[in-house]
Amino acid sequence: MNTQSIPVNTPNESAPRFLQSQNVARKMSSREIAELTGKSHDNVLRDARILVAGGVLKTEETPYIHSQNGQTYPEFLLDERDSLVLVSGYDATLRARIIDRWIELESKPAFDVASLNDPKVLLALLTDNVRKVVHLEADNTELTNENQLLEQKVCADAPKVEFFNAVTVTHETYSVGEAAKLIGTGQKRLMDFLRQKRWVTLRKNEPMQAPIESGYLTAKLSTFEHPENGKTTVATARVTGKGLTKIRAMWAAREADLLGGVS
Secondary structure, eight states: OOOOOOOBOOTTOOOOBOOOOTTSOOOEEHHHHHHHHTOOHHHHHHHHHHHHHTTOOOOOEEEEEOTTTOOEEEEEEEOHHHHHHHGGGSOHHHHHHHHHHHHHHHHSOSOOGGGGGSHHHHHHHHHHHHHHHHHHHHHHHHHHHHHHHHHHHHHHHHHHHHHHHHHHOOSOEEOHHHHHHHHTSOHHHHHHHHHHTTSBOTTTOOBOHHHHHTTSEEEEEEEEEETTTEEEEEEEEEEEHHHHHHHHHHHHHHHHHHHHTOO
């Protein structure tokens, strides 16, 4: 009989350890990867989001509830394949820690049912489940309201849809340099503008998650051999047709603001 995985949060809110039967796929959280590698969880999330956007990772971002403050935060639950792909660009020492952890997970027995006799364990599981139920109910209410607003907006925007699709719907993507030429500026100026608008990261010019989710950018992944870190994956921003339309509008508004400030 299959058993469900039960994440147990330690008092210092470190990443959960998953003890499961051989019939249930084991998972490693992005929080645990951050803990094992010494990287910040935000950086691990960023790396995972880039690989998900490029179709390299098969997992999806999921929420977890902090056991102490009750707040909801994002994380990834990764199988062995995805966790090793995620850390493939890290140095050998950090990759070894993840591999050692998977060996440890595979050697652990199934969840000890006897631990359910401990009142503290039962209370922790009950509290966690109640929080999840409350969170799901709140999400359902919010989703219902969003759907109603979306239906109203679809009706109001119907006359604009045909024109919008003719301009923005295309499978072609553009480099930042090509997009810059199409709107009549230089690549460096446009890249500075995209950093200012938080479309790309400040240091590496990698696409941010928000414009990717909005359909404005895609991430083109490429791999190279770093002399110190080994095999490293980088993401280059590509502008979609929808993104080009949005950038043109933002750039026109920027120029109008600049002209308006000239006396």
